[in-house]
Amino acid sequence: MPQRLVRLLRRIMVALMLLSVVLLMWQHWGMTRVIRFDAENDAGIFFPIDDRPLGGKTVSSVTRQGDAMLLSCALDAQAYAWPFCEASVRIAIAPDGIDLSGLDEMHLDLGLSSPKGRKIRIYLRNYEPEFSTLSEPLSLKVNEVEVDVPENGQLTIPLRYFRVASWWLVDQKIPFVHSDMKLNNVSHLEIITPNAVVTGEYKIAIKAIEFRGKWLNLTQLLAGIVIVWLVFGMAWLFLELVIYRQQIHAKRLQMTELKNINRALEIQAETLSYQVRFDSLTGALNREGLRDFLLQQWQGDSPNEAGMSLLFADLDFFKRINDDFGHAMGDAVLQQFTQVLRQEIRQSDALVRWGGEEFLIVCPRTPLDAAARLADKLRQSIAQVAWPNGIQLTCSCGVATRNEGEAFSALIERADAALYRAKAAGRNRVEVG
């Protein structure tokens, strides 16, 4: 992977680690969400309710008193079986309530004056379309707690302590599947006198109501962090995959290029090896090629073994062809001369251009008389060839057979001497050395 990209990904990873730690710390010590209602700003949402519509004689009112809303209640415990009075606080307008389900606790700043005890009931009324209707206030689910109000009036209640009122479930004939506590759509809060009451004056001063919690709970935050890490990890893996594929592609191209270069070098090596051993004009072996041939030849046989014959063939008056018809014609004649010689000799013989128009024919395991016959056959063939431009050509040949233990150079010298004699004797002849 390119270094720049790796550095960038590492930085992002470090940033994500820091962000995760910061978010977890913030969730633990901060991230506070507060929904607050107080007498000073929200006086209009407090209403008195009592038991008179149900046949009771309790009289209640809600008035503003300083920084609190005061529920004053003349409670008559005789006229009705379940006497009560309450301050109803409309925190939203049904059917659109407030979702308190993600919050942790409810805090009340209260004052209480009661003829008996310090208990109050609190209802959180949840609108649920499965059974709630706007025309029937009692159809909103009643989630309740009954608590003691401390002397200082600072009351904190975890929201999970609320329970659906059993009397409400019975009254409203709510099916079991809807009987769980739900605070996802709360439109009303009610602060009510307790269950067991005596006749007398009750006063509840409500300064503030707060719902407190976190913007995100720990589970939500952890889920979010895990998702972000998973996305980051997958993006990293995907990137690695893309880069890996690119690298493989580049490697393949490189391999193909190397193969091509290799092939070109092989061809070049083959060409060079050919050029080193063969004469470029005639295709006959050159002196290096002759060396190779002799080495191969002597791999099996002893170098001192007799029986190898050598023919030294040379075109007669070749110079004249160059002079009369030009050098190109001379080259063509040399090529044709080579072809004729090659056709006449055996596969196991070696045809070597010794220099200029001089050619050696090395015949392994060939006695002198056979070599002399071959030389004469060659001479006759050359004389019979139809050369270009009606040229008449002959060749002379010196033949020698290797004596046991004789150096190859000595054999060449003897064949050359025989050729010299053939030339001296008038050309178009074979002389044996």
Ligand SMILES: Nc1nc2c(ncn2[C@@H]2O[C@H](COP(=O)(O)OP(=O)(O)OP(=O)(O)O)[C@@H](O)[C@H]2O)c(=O)[nH]1
């Ligand atoms: N066209 C051509 N001519 C070459 C080549 N190599 C050598 N020659 C020519 O061959 C000629 C050889 O001349 P000489 O040595 O006098 O031999 P010759 O004319 O055949 O005479 P004899 O051998 O005495 O019969 C020279 O003119 C060289 O320039 C070649 O590769 N191509």
